[in-house]
Amino acid sequence: MKVGVIGLGTMGRPIARRIARSGGHEVLAWNRTPGRLDGLPAESAVAVRTPGEACQSELLITLLSDDSAVEGVLFEAGRLITTGMPGLIHVCMSTISDRLAMRLAAAHEAAGQFYVSAPLFGRPESAAAGRLLLVAGGPRPAVDRIRPVLELLGRVEYVGAEAAAANVVKSAGNFLLAAVVESLRDATSIVHAAGVDPREFAAIVTQSLFPTPVYQYLGGQLATRLAQNGPAVPNPFLRGAEQSAATARRLGLPAPLVRQIAAQADVNPPGQDTPVPPIPQ
Ligand SMILES: NC(=O)c1ccc[n+]([C@@H]2O[C@H](COP(=O)([O-])OP(=O)(O)OC[C@H]3O[C@@H](n4cnc5c(N)ncnc54)[C@H](OP(=O)(O)O)[C@@H]3O)[C@@H](O)[C@H]2O)c1
Structure with a gap:
C-alpha cells in the first residue's frame, strides 16, 4: 500500500x-x-x-x-x-x-x-x-x-x-492522567506541610493503594521536587482535560471535576518536555 x-x-x-x-x-x-x-x-x-x-x-x-x-x-x-x-x-x-x-x-x-x-x-x-x-x-x-x-x-x-468518539476517549484518558498529577500534587503538598517526607508518602501510596507505573513515576517526581524545594512539575496531560471539558460543555454535562482540573492549565501549564510516563496497556 x-x-x-x-x-x-x-x-x-x-x-x-x-x-x-x-x-x-x-x-x-x-x-x-x-x-x-x-x-x-x-x-x-x-x-x-x-x-x-x-x-x-x-x-x-x-x-x-x-x-x-x-x-x-x-x-x-x-x-x-x-x-x-x-x-x-x-x-x-x-x-x-x-x-x-x-x-x-x-x-x-x-x-x-x-x-x-x-x-x-x-x-x-x-x-x-x-x-x-x-x-x-x-x-x-x-x-x-x-x-x-x-x-x-x-x-x-x-x-x-463516529471518528470523533476516538478523540473523546483519548482526551478522557488524558484527563484521568491529568487528575492523577493534580491529586498527587495536592496530597504530597499536604503531607509535606504536616511534616512528613513526601518521598516516604509516595512510597507508601505506590506500594499499597496504587502500585501502578503512572502513580509510581509521577508520585516519585512530584515528591522529589517538593522535598528539594524544586520548581513545580508541569502537567503534560492538561490539554486532555481542557478538551474533555470542552466536550462536556458541548454535551451539556456539568462534569465539575474535569472543569476544575482543566482550570489548572493557568496555574501549572502543560509541560513541553516532561517525559510521558509509561502507560499500562
Ligand atoms: N510524544 C509522545 O509521547 C506522544 C504520545 C502520545 C500521543 N502523542 C501525540 O502525537 C502527536 C505528535 O506528537 P510528537 O510528540 O511527535 O510531537 P513533536 O515531536 O513536537 O512533532 C510535531 C510534528 O508536527 C509538525 N508541526 C507542528 N506544527 C506544524 C505546523 N504549523 N505546520 C507543519 N508542521 C507542523 C512538526 O514539524 P517540525 O519538525 O517542522 O517542527 C513535527 O513534525 C501529538 O498530537 C501528540 O499529542 C505524542
Whole structure:
C-alpha cells in the first residue's frame, strides 16, 4: 500500500520507519522542517517536497502536534488538500479535539474519501517496538482495510463509526492522567506541610493503594521536587482535560471535576518536555 506520512516528529519518525521497514508498503514522507528522514529505508520511503505530494497515496497518516498544525496543513484556504484523491483514507493519529475530528470527517466525506481518528497511547519507544495502543473511530470498512498497517504499530481498539468518539476517549484518558498529577500534587503538598517526607508518602501510596507505573513515576517526581524545594512539575496531560471539558460543555454535562482540573492549565501549564510516563496497556 502507498502510505503518505505527514509529520515526522517524536512519534511520526518511529511510526514512518516501522511501516517502511515492514516490507509491504511504500512511504511518502513530508515534514515541515527538512532533514527528519534519517533512518527511513531508501528502498521503501521517499521524502516528498509538499504535503500535497504525500496525499498521492491510498492511506494518509498525519502526526502533527495539535489542532492548529493539523488545520494549517490539511486545509488550504478552507479547502482540503487531499481533494482529487477519491477513496483515500486519512488517519489522524494526533491528539486533536473532537470538534476538529468532526470537521475532518465531514470534509473527507464531501471529497469522496474516508476519515479515521486513531489517537495514540504510548511513547516513542512503544511506537518503534509496535506496542502502542490506538483508539480508532471511523467507518468500519475503512478501518478494516487499513487494520494491517495500524496493527504494525500496536493494539487497535475500535470505538465506533463516529471518528470523533476516538478523540473523546483519548482526551478522557488524558484527563484521568491529568487528575492523577493534580491529586498527587495536592496530597504530597499536604503531607509535606504536616511534616512528613513526601518521598516516604509516595512510597507508601505506590506500594499499597496504587502500585501502578503512572502513580509510581509521577508520585516519585512530584515528591522529589517538593522535598528539594524544586520548581513545580508541569502537567503534560492538561490539554486532555481542557478538551474533555470542552466536550462536556458541548454535551451539556456539568462534569465539575474535569472543569476544575482543566482550570489548572493557568496555574501549572502543560509541560513541553516532561517525559510521558509509561502507560499500562
Ligand atoms: N510524544 C509522545 O509521547 C506522544 C504520545 C502520545 C500521543 N502523542 C501525540 O502525537 C502527536 C505528535 O506528537 P510528537 O510528540 O511527535 O510531537 P513533536 O515531536 O513536537 O512533532 C510535531 C510534528 O508536527 C509538525 N508541526 C507542528 N506544527 C506544524 C505546523 N504549523 N505546520 C507543519 N508542521 C507542523 C512538526 O514539524 P517540525 O519538525 O517542522 O517542527 C513535527 O513534525 C501529538 O498530537 C501528540 O499529542 C505524542
